[in-house]
Amino acid sequence: MRKFKLTTFTTLALFIASMLSPAIAADTIKVGVLHSLSGTMAISETTLKDTMLMLIEDQNKKGGLLGKQLEAVVVDPASDWPLFAEKARELITKDKVAATFGCWTSVSRKSVLPVFEELDSILFYPVQYEGEESSKNVFYTGAAPNQQAIPAVDYLMNEVGVKRWVLAGTDYVYPRTTNKILEAYLKAKGVKESDIMINYTPFGHSDWQSIVSDIKKFGSAGMKTAVVSTINGDANVPFYKELGNQSVSAEDIPVVAFSVGEEELSGIDTKPLVGHLAAWNYFMSVDAPENDEFIEKWHAFTKDEDRVTNDPMEAHYIGFKMWVEAVKKAGTTDPAAVQEAIIGVAVPNLTGGLSAMMPNHHITKPVLIGEIQDDGQFETVWKTEGLVPGDAWSDYLPDSKILVADWRSPLSCGNYNVETATCSGQNF
Amino acid sequence: MPVIVLRSLVGLLLLFNFSLSSATELDRALSLLSSSSFDDKSLAIDMLAQTGDATSELLLNAMAQGELYYVKKDKRIVLVQKQGSKFQLADALSGEDLGLVSKRKVKKVSVNNKLRKQIRSAISRFKLFHADAAVRLIAVENLMANEDPEMLFQLESIRLKESDPDVVDAIDTVIAFSKLESGDVEAQLAAIAKLDGNLDPAVLIQLKKLGSTSSEESVRLAANKSVRTIETRVSIFSYLETLFFGLSLGSILALAAIGLAITFGVMGVINMAHGELIMIGAYTTYVIQLLMPNHIGLSLLVAIPAAFLVSALVGIAIERLVIRYLYGRPLETLLATFGISLFLQQAVRSIFSPLNRPVVTPEWMSGSLQINSLLSITYNRLYIFFFCLAVFGLLYLVMTKTSLGLHVRAISQNRPMARAMGIRSQWVDAMTFGLGSGIAGIAGVALSQITNVGPNLGQAYIVDSFMVVVFGGVGNLWGTLISGLSLGVVGKFLEPATGAVLAKILVLIFIILYIQKRPRGMFPQKGRAAEQ
Structure with missing residues (x-):
């Protein structure tokens, strides 16, 4: 623990030092970056911190915002959920940041949520998540289930002709909620209970022998079978390795994953995975001028030609652009004004379209299905026609299909019940 | 005479015509390949498969390997070999060398799963005529689920020449499988007899269908009888499979725990940094692979002694710098080594980045040993199982046959007495701790082949390692091996019934109860020394 605190202190000390030195320091807009730089989640979140630093540097080169320079305040919540709340409070009250970009896991978001609501600040959350939430103070730039899971299942059902489904996930809130939604969706589409197999494994599971063997048996019933995987980042590597070793190829039983992106693949030998699928809103391989420019900047910023880009990075890119536009529109960084101004703001995303912030604080995005290639990149094999608006409350769960979120006045409610015409008063 | 001339003329014309059409077919197929639509490419693959010549086979193979590209400018199809960051191009048809170009000039002829399947079946048609019987055999087996009547017809003619x-037997099986659906009772019965005991899942499904839907009583009976035979065999094999899974998981647990059996079991040091010593071994493997990128297969063998040395040195440093001041104070040791474990994790994060590092699995460790279509044993697990036994055997020899082993046992039984007999206890402590740590490093080499090499690798195994040592009986090497293997087997037999999460919990509860009953584990140490 001492080590972690030490790094935090040094970063803080550095920032205090940099604040004191040049003349611009007196008048900057501060942006909080709340990503774990140590502990289990450092593997995914460090990249997002770097992305934020790059975006802020880039904006400053363009002359900053409202005539002021932007300044990143980086803190390290060390993959420790309660520490996320503490650090968030510190960012808002002590550093007086105008907005915060951060969090990865749902539990860290849930942990900081009350802090952002109490102090009425703004959080941009860049990761795909299970939905069933809409807070006045949080902007969800990652995918909701209807922007990732549902289109992926549609693709498998209609284009690949899948009849049997394995829903495999790590045992925590995101996979459980997503699988609940998917199960309801599949049943609504007429899939029988016996044709759905649900399996949960602990975090960091590394012994996949029996599960892969079960999947193989489940898939040899003469009907096309696919695995819908909500397995969390790290555990995927041994899972795919085992699939390769037991010679389950993507042609026989494709696996579509919601947590495997370019970053995760850069740590493994991708030969045995070729053909397995992932559903995201962005792939590094997408052919668009905005994307080429972004990748070039990223390589220049990290001074490493081999660094990959991924979906949550794009989410931060969109979120940051939206915030900048909203601040310009409102003419102030005051959170209340920005919250109002940002709804309806549309900025270019990296896949050649225009993403807009919706009244429910989710954004519109295209959904892409890609197949893993042997160079660790994805080849887009399917794409939604237009952009899909994020749905905070799933239409496939009986409890939440009657809820809508709309933060414009006069409704101003994150969970308005259309049957009883009431807002539960809770902010999420 | 004129007839012959005419005939040969016609023949020549036909031949010419044929080669002409095949050439244009090939050209048309190539022009379709540079299209971005998967339907166009699918058409092209069909065309290539129909031509049946060697160039097509070459092209299909290149496409399956991802070596077929097209030049962005003129859509010319080329074969590509990677040379560093540049590509070496060769014309797909003529093989003409087109020189080195940069990546951005060409684009890959991309394939999706559907196309890959199509290519695979097209290639296996070519392979039916391969010179090597083993290749032909695989090609025939791939045709099992093929429903193309034309293909079956072709197969019958191939059988005559085979x-x-x-290969003849395999062809017969495929033909018999296709006859199951025919209306002819005689043919169906013969097919059922031929397929009796066949373990291909497709056969079982088809027989089951036949057993319940066939209008002919004799066919139903024969099919059902066959289904029962197959199902018995299936359940035996799945039992064997689970047993192997259990032994394999157990060998990994045991391997991770053997080092701890020395440091904790024999020396009595609660070493929370044990997992990080495993992690260091895994990272050593990664570094060795970086140093010898062209000898991946060999690098793993080099990594074993290297990992032993690195982890052993780190272990000795920990012992000399921290632990030796804390002997006999378990609580302080626990806290200090926990601190060291965090320190080592963060050190690795700073040196190697927090991202997982890719450790390549060598060719000889990937894939599986196919015993039949139901039972296959993955090579990496098989090797690790034997590796675990080998490490255990060696360690056992060291502990029982060398003077270091004798000294270690003497000190663990009675320190003051051993010192009185002239054993340099400090030196032996350092060596023992180094030995245990080195073994942890070796375990890291094995683990790098099956799990992620990242800063958190060690944490995933520390709890399991302690569990195995305590359950086996502290201070007993045999106990560690047996307890590791049995915990693995129990876990794997529970897993299908309860799921992975609950299986883990149940095993933990079982151990807690067992330790309540027998606090010294399965194989407690006996004798006066153990009574203290």
Whole structure:
């Protein structure tokens, strides 16, 4: 623990030092970056911190915002959920940041949520998540289930002709909620209970022998079978390795994953995975001028030609652009004004379209299905026609299909019940 | 005479015509390949498969390997070999060398799963005529689920020319499978007899269908009887499979725990940094692979002694710098080594980045040993199982046959007495701790082949390692091996019934109860020394 605190202190000390030195320091807009730089989640979140630093540097080169320079305040919540709340409070009250970009896991978001609501600040959350939430103070730039899971299942059902489904996930809130939604969706589409197999494994599971063997048996019933995987980042590597070793190829039983992106693949030998699928809103391989420019900047910023880009990075890119536009529109960084101004703001995303912030604080995005290639990149094999608006409350769960979120006045409610015409008063 | 001339003329014309059409077919197929639509490419693959010549086979193979590209400018199809960051191009048809170009000039002829399947079946048609009987055999087996009647017809003609008995048998099986659906009772019965005991899942499904839907009583009976035979065999094999899974998981647990059996079991040091010593071994493997990128297969063998040395040195440093001041104070040791474990994790994060590092699995460790279509044993697990036994055997020899082993046992039984007999206890402590740590490093080499090499690798195994040592009986090497293997087997037999999460919990509860009953584990140490 001492080590972690030490790094935090040094970063803080550095920032205090940099604040004191040049003349611009007196008048900057501060942006909080709340990503774990140590502990289990450092593997995914460090990249997002770097992305934020790059975006802020880039904006400053363009002359900053409202005539002021932007300044990143980086803190390290060390993959420790309660520490996320503490650090968030510190960012808002002590550093007086105008907005915060951060969090990865749902539990860290849930942990900081009350802090952002109490102090009425703004959080941009860049990761795909299970939905069933809409807070006045949080902007969800990652995918909701209807922007990732549902289109992926549609693709498998209609284009690949899948009849049997394995829903495999790590045992925590995101996979459980997503699988609940998917199960309801599949049943609504007429899939029988016996044709759905649900399996949960602990975090960091590394012994996949029996599960892969079960999947193989489940898939040899003469009907096309696919695995819908909500397995969390790290555990995927041994899972795919085992699939390769037991010679389950993507042609026989494709696996579509919601947590495997370019970053995760850069740590493994991708030969045995070729053909397995992932559903995201962005792939590094997408052919668009905005994307080429972004990748070039990223390589220049990290001074490493081999660094990959991924979906949550794009989410931060969109979120940051939206915030900048909203601040310009409102003419102030005051959170209340920005919250109002940002709804309806549309900025270019990296896949050649225009993403807009919706009244429910989710954004519109295209959904892409890609197949893993042997160079660790994805080849887009399917794409939604237009952009899909994020749905905070799933239409496939009986409890939440009657809820809508709309933060414009006069409704101003994150969970308005259309049957009883009431807002539960809770902010999420 | 004129007839012959005419005939040969016609023949020549036909031949010419044929080669002409095949050439244009090929050209048309190539022009379709540079299209971005998967339907166009699918058409092109069909065309290539129909031509049946060697160039097509070459192209299909290149496409399956991802070596077929097209030049962005003129859409010319080329074969590509990677040379560093540049690509070496060769014309797909003529093989003409087109020189080195940069990546951005060409684009890959991309394929999706559907196309890959199509290519695979097209290639296996070519392979039916391969010179090697083993290749032909695989090609025939791939045709099992093929429903193309034309293909079956072709297969029957191939069978007449086939000399290899195994391939003939495989062809018969495929033909018999296709006859199951025919209306002819005689043919169906013969097919059922031929397929009796066949373990291909497709056969079982088809027989089951036949057993319940066939209008002919004799066919139903025969099919159902066959289904029962197959199902018995299936359940035996799945039992064997689970047993192997259990032993394999157990060998990994045991391997991770053997080092701890020395430091904790024999020396009594609660070493929370044990997992990080495993992690260091895994990272050593990664570094060795970086140093010898062209000898991946060999690098793993080099990594074993290297990992032992690195982890042993780190272990000795920990012992000399921290632990030796804390002997006999378990609580302080626990806290200090926990601190060291965090320190080592963060050190690795700073040096190697927090991202997982890719450790390549060598060719000889990937894939599986196919015993039949139901039972296959993955090579990496098989090797690790034997590796675990080998490490255990060696360690056992060291502990029982060398003077270091004798000294270690003497000190663990009675320190003051051993010192009185002239054993340099400090030196032996350092060496023992180094030995245990080195073994942890070796375990890291094995683990790098099956799990992620990242800063958190060690944490995933520390709890399991302690569990195995305590359950086996502290201070007993045999106990560690047996307890590791049995915990693995129990876990794997529970897993299908309860799921992975609950299986883990149940095993933990079982151990807690067992330790309540027998606090010294399965194989407690006996004798006066153990009574203290």
